[in-house]
Amino acid sequence: xxxxxxxxxxxxxxxxxxxxxxxxxxxxxxxxxxxxxxxxxxxxxxxxxxxxxxxxxxxxxxxxxxxxxxxxxxxxxxxxxxxxxxxxxxxxxxxxxxxxxxxxxxxxxx
Amino acid sequence: xxxxxxxxxxxxxxxxxxxxxxxxxxxxxxxxxxxxxxxxxxxxxxxxxxxxxxxxxxxxxxxxxxxxxxxxxxxxxxxxxxxxxxxxxxxxxxxxxxxxxxxxxxxxxxxxxxx
Numbered sequence: 001x002x003x004x005x006x007x008x009x010x011x012x013x014x015x016x017x018x019x020x021x022x023x024x025x026x027x028x029x030x031x032x033x034x035x036x037x038x039x040x041x042x043x044x045x046x047x048x049x050x051x052x053x054x055x056x057x058x059x060x061x062x063x064x065x066x067x068x069x070x071x072x073x074x075x076x077x078x079x080x081x082x083x084x085x086x087x088x089x090x091x092x093x094x095x096x097x098x099x100x101x102x103x104x105x106x107x108x109x110x
Numbered sequence: 111x112x113x114x115x116x117x118x119x120x121x122x123x124x125x126x127x128x129x130x131x132x133x134x135x136x137x138x139x140x141x142x143x144x145x146x147x148x149x150x151x152x153x154x155x156x157x158x159x160x161x162x163x164x165x166x167x168x169x170x171x172x173x174x175x176x177x178x179x180x181x182x183x184x185x186x187x188x189x190x191x192x193x194x195x196x197x198x199x200x201x202x203x204x205x206x207x208x209x210x211x212x213x214x215x216x217x218x219x220x221x222x223x224x225x
Contacts, residue, residue, distance in 0.1 A: 033213060042216070042219075086153070089213075090207060
């Protein structure tokens with residue numbers, strides 16, 4: 001099956017810093033989503049982005065499908081950004097079947 | 111709108127017992143999913159449904175059964191629980207992916223321990 005690798009696995013930032021999280025995948029996809037799991041375990045959908053660029057406030061994401069990677073940018077980080085960020089991909093006619101990466105754990109400190 | 115809700119929130123089972131987890135969504139989504147999350151790992155798909163009356167296997171379906179009798183509900187059953195099924199279970203729902211939508215929305219999770 002498709003492989004999804006996220007980097008870095010862990011990241012510690014001071015409040016106000018910017019960061020870039022990367023998601024590489026081993027095959028072509030037509031579904032790619034980014035999620036944030038907060039410290040209480042709740043999963044929030046950040047972006048549905050099989051290709052192109054989207055922005056939502058301090059967060060933006062870019063997927064370059066032809067080169068099999070996606071980037072999540074966090075600007076002016078806040079302590080509430082802490083948690084685990086997951087990338088998940090789906091392929092072909094079963095694109096709704098998502099394969100998740102193992103995540104990037106982000107800690108934002110004061 | 112409540113979004114996606116799951117009951118119960120916590121459960122402890124003894125090996126061999128059975129239970130059913132209930133997921134409900136009020137967003138009129140066609141697709142629903144059950145995932146499990148083990149410590150330090152991403153989520154893995156157990157079963158999913160693309161519409162009322164349909165179900166299909168995901169990545170880790172063994173030991174679980176599902177039913178989708180109503181569009182808004184998706185049930186996950188464990189017929190004979192095993193310690194390997196200790197996990198956090200998440201339900202999600204979405205529109206069919208494509209045409210600029212397909213975001214999966216998740217419930218709060220059910221923490222299951224099998225002793």
